[in-house]
Amino acid sequence: DIRMTQSPASLSASLGETVNIECLASEDIYSDLAWYQQKPGKSPQLLIYNANSLQNGVPSRFSGSGSGTQYSLKINSLQSEDVATYFCQQYNNYWTFGGGTKLELK
Amino acid sequence: QVNLLQSGAALVKPGASVKLSCKASGYTFTDYYIHWVKQSHGKSLEWIGYINPNSGYTNYNEKFKSKATLTVDKSTNTAYMELSRLTSEDSATYYCTREGDYFDYWGQGVMVTVSS
Numbered sequence: 001d002i003r004m005t006q007s008p009a010s011l012s013a014s015l016g017e018t019v020n021i022e023c024l025a026s027e028d029i030y031s032d033l034a035w036y037q038q039k040p041g042k043s044p045q046l047l048i049y050n051a052n053s054l055q056n057g058v059p060s061r062f063s064g065s066g067s068g069t070q071y072s073l074k075i076n077s078l079q080s081e082d083v084a085t086y087f088c089q090q091y092n093n094y095w096t097f098g099g100g101t102k103l104e105l106k
Numbered sequence: 107q108v109n110l111l112q113s114g115a116a117l118v119k120p121g122a123s124v125k126l127s128c129k130a131s132g133y134t135f136t137d138y139y140i141h142w143v144k145q146s147h148g149k150s151l152e153w154i155g156y157i158n159p160n161s162g163y164t165n166y167n168e169k170f171k172s173k174a175t176l177t178v179d180k181s182t183n184t185a186y187m188e189l190s191r192l193t194s195e196d197s198a199t200y201y202c203t204r205e206g207d208y209f210d211y212w213g214q215g216v217m218v219t220v221s222s
Contacts, residue, residue, distance in 0.1 A: 034208035043201055043212040044151070055210070087151060091207050094167070095141070095153040 002026050002090050006098030012106045019075040021101045023088035028068050032092035035064055035073045038100075039084045047086075048073065080105065108132040110202050110213035117219045118192055128185040128202030128213050135183040136160040139205045142176065142187045145215075146198045156205060157185060192220045 003026040013019050023033065031051040036044035046055045048064035051071055061076040075082055083105055088098040113127040128140065142154040155166035157176040164176045173196070175188045189196055197220045203209040 032207065036209075043215050044209070045212070046208060046210050049208045049210075089151075089208065095209075097151040097153070099150045 002029060002093050002096050004088055004090055004096050004098040006086075006088055006101055008101060009099065010102040010104070012104045013078050014106045015078055015080065017078045019078055019082075019103065021073045021075075021086055021088075021103075023066075023071045023073070023098050025069045025071070025090055029090040029092040031067055032090055033064070033066065033071045034089045034091065035062075036087045036089065037082075037084045038087065044087060075103075078105075108204065108211045110204065110211055112200075112202060112213040112216045115217045115219070117221065119222055120193055120220055122192055123188055123190045124192065124218060125186055125188040126200055126202075126216055126218070128187075130183045130185070130204070133204075135178075136180065140176075140178070140185040141203050141205050141209060142174065143201045143203060143209075144170075144198050145201065154187070154200075159185065189218070192218075194220050196220050 005024045007022045033051045035048040037047050038044040047058050047062050051066050052064045063074045066072055086101045109131045111129045116124050118124045136159045139156045139158050141156040144152045144154055153167050154170045154174050155176055157164045159178045177186045199215045199217045201215045202213040204211045
């Protein structure tokens with residue numbers, strides 16, 4: 001099984017700040033990597049797929065990058081509506097998720 | 107617009123079974139696999155398995171092979187997941203989701219509580 005290790009587990013940032021979340025795969029996943037946002041009481045929503053492609057309707061302040069085993073999600077100019085938990089997911093070999101990063105406002 | 111509408115919350119006794127539903131609309135049901143994902147309270151997401159609505163072919167996470175059974179009814183565009191021999195470890199929120207490699211649309215989730 002491919003293991004996905006996300007960091008940090010929690011993060012506190014100020015409005016307007018830039019935030020980075022990292023995801024490390026246990027083996028090369030060839031950019032088969034998605035990022036999801038989950039707000040309390042809601043289902044996950046797709047933000048990024050293929051490591052760096054923005055899903056339709058997602059604000060451009062969200063971006064993804066990476067290759068091989070290392071990937072990251074960047075949020076520019078943090079907004080209050082970005083408070084959520086973020087998950088990475090690999091779909092190269094079945095489907096596994098990272099442990100999540102809980103983003104709060106400072 | 108694509109929508110996956112899941113059945114309501116369930117309270118079930120230990121040892122019993124429960125069958126969850128996921129009704130798809132807004133797209134051709136047989137064009138996309140349906141997956142099921144488990145989220146225990148406050149925790150991460152676990153992939154349970156998927157079903158090909160066209161053929162009925164299923165593929166399960168080894169961990170859930172003896173726990174979950176996936177089926178579909180093409181006549182009603184509905185996917186089902188039956189969970190058997192329920193224990194407290196099965197108390198969680200379960201999501202159905204549509205796959206195009208990644209999961210682009212999700213149901214609203216259904217909370218299953220296992221308690222006597």
